[in-house]
Amino acid sequence: MMLSSILLLITCLQVISGSDFAFTFDANKNKCTATASTSSDRNHTHIILSNNTVLLEELLNATRQNAQAIKEIKSMINGGHNSCEAINDILLLVEELIMLHNDSSSFSPIPSSCQEIKNKQPNSPSGVYLLETATNGTQYIYCNMEELCGSGGGWTRLAYLNMTDSTENCPSGFRLYQSGGVRACGRVTSSEGSCVSVEFPSNGISYSQVCGRVVGYQFASPDAVDNIINGPESHNDINSYYVDGVSITRGSPRQHVWTLMAGVSGGFSTTEYPYNCPCSTGSLQSSKIQSFVGNDYYCESGAGNTWTHIFYPSDPLWDGQGCGSIETACCNVPGIPWFHRDYGNTTTTDYLELRVCANQDTGDEDTPVAFYEIYVK
Ligand SMILES: *[C@@H]1O[C@H](CO)[C@@H](O)[C@H](O)[C@H]1NC(C)=O
Ligand SMILES: *[C@@H]1O[C@H](CO)[C@@H](O)[C@H](O)[C@H]1NC(C)=O
Ligand SMILES: *[C@@H]1O[C@H](CO)[C@@H](O)[C@H](O)[C@H]1NC(C)=O
Numbered sequence: 001m002m003l004s005s006i007l008l009l010i011t012c013l014q015v016i017s018g019s020d021f022a023f024t025f026d027a028n029k030n031k032c033t034a035t036a037s038t039s040s041d042r043n044h045t046h047i048i049l050s051n052n053t054v055l056l057e058e059l060l061n062a063t064r065q066n067a068q069a070i071k072e073i074k075s076m077i078n079g080g081h082n083s084c085e086a087i088n089d090i091l092l093l094v095e096e097l098i099m100l101h102n103d104s105s106s107f108s109p110i111p112s113s114c115q116e117i118k119n120k121q122p123n124s125p126s127g128v129y130l131l132e133t134a135t136n137g138t139q140y141i142y143c144n145m146e147e148l149c150g151s152g153g154g155w156t157r158l159a160y161l162n163m164t165d166s167t168e169n170c171p172s173g174f175r176l177y178q179s180g181g182v183r184a185c186g187r188v189t190s191s192e193g194s195c196v197s198v199e200f201p202s203n204g205i206s207y208s209q210v211c212g213r214v215v216g217y218q219f220a221s222p223d224a225v226d227n228i229i230n231g232p233e234s235h236n237d238i239n240s241y242y243v244d245g246v247s248i249t250r251g252s253p254r255q256h257v258w259t260l261m262a263g264v265s266g267g268f269s270t271t272e273y274p275y276n277c278p279c280s281t282g283s284l285q286s287s288k289i290q291s292f293v294g295n296d297y298y299c300e301s302g303a304g305n306t307w308t309h310i311f312y313p314s315d316p317l318w319d320g321q322g323c324g325s326i327e328t329a330c331c332n333v334p335g336i337p338w339f340h341r342d343y344g345n346t347t348t349t350d351y352l353e354l355r356v357c358a359n360q361d362t363g364d365e366d367t368p369v370a371f372y373e374i375y376v377k
């Protein structure tokens, strides 16, 4: 009971460090809602203080060291300041108390993963929580508490990009595309095959499952895993540009998690045509899928029956929608757009890495990404 109230309070603590929060307080429902004004990373965070008095009393019972702070909190409670401002002030004090408590007993009430919060408080909403990470101190991290990938809630988000939000920038080293109302992040200009990469540290959070999704766009003529241009060296090398699309791996040396391929066309088909998705009808690429990829891939095209050297803004890739006439099977797979890896009883703290790759120059092909979110638990 005591621990669970601290967890509830920690839900609130998340809001105090960000100056980009706006608070609204619904006195009838005793509900404080914090809305992020600048960073969509923070999104909406709902804080429910069902009975402040009880919660704080329990907390005070756990942290009797600081008489002055307790006095101040009590006077605030007694003053009946049922406003977000007062809650904010109280939480600042509570944070100090938690720190003191931690120092004196070496017991950290701060949870170390979203799964832990979900286990202790099954009704916790999705939102940004303060987590005590194994290797990188306390961090504000988004927890998705909904059912994802058919495997329950309590997911810790390691990676997030939402380029629809005009305040978001491409990851360092990526190049911004702006076309047809879409903002997306692709390879830096290159006259040959290349990848751009972004890494997402786990901060020591241990996990055995990865669940995520990526939305990209087709530029010009990506060829999925065709290897006519570059031959077997890069094609069979997970460290190279083995795909025209997105490679998601974990750790070093890289271990494959998921591959998101872009085929050149969703409608054009002749028996000799080698550039369409491996999952499309009559594809010549099914034998070209690397053994380290296996079935762990999605492939779509953004172009219809023909293609040219343009950006295709109207059919996002890897959303499982808008597959052309020959690639129906590519969209018709369970789980899409979410990809899911379950490592069973094996846990890891590997960082995740997302690379946008292609084996020809950037004038010929690219698959810039506009959105991704990757969770672990
Ligand atoms: C916040 O996140 C939820 C779930 O991911 C989403 O439905 C909602 O649109 C987001 N709101 C904003 C303002 O970004
Ligand atoms: C809050 O808790 C106190 C102490 O247990 C109780 O007397 C009071 O009725 C509670 N208030 C609400 C609104 O539940
Ligand atoms: C706090 O501690 C006092 C004395 O031990 C006890 O009577 C009271 O019930 C506790 N309050 C809560 C909310 O646990």
Ligand SMILES: *[C@@H]1O[C@H](CO)[C@@H](O)[C@H](O)[C@H]1NC(C)=O
Binding pocket: 099, 102, 103, 106, 107, 108, 110, 137, 138
């Ligand atoms: C809590 O205590 C542990 C062990 O002393 C320490 O590593 C950690 O940084 C402390 N956390 C906070 C929030 O002070």
Ligand SMILES: *[C@@H]1O[C@H](CO)[C@@H](O)[C@H](O)[C@H]1NC(C)=O
Binding pocket: 040, 162, 164, 165, 166
């Ligand atoms: C992405 O950002 C836009 C603009 O802020 C927002 O409307 C949308 O809900 C976000 N999408 C997701 C999936 O978070």
Ligand SMILES: *[C@@H]1O[C@H](CO)[C@@H](O)[C@H](O)[C@H]1NC(C)=O
Binding pocket: 136, 139, 201, 202, 203
């Ligand atoms: C520690 O966390 C910060 C963000 O709070 C991040 O920028 C940094 O990369 C992390 N360091 C490691 C070693 O994971």
Ligand SMILES: *[C@@H]1O[C@H](CO)[C@@H](O)[C@H](O)[C@H]1NC(C)=O
Binding pocket: 344, 345
């Ligand atoms: C995973 O662990 C459970 C419980 O320890 C055990 O019953 C199960 O056989 C294990 N599964 C695998 C694939 O090792």
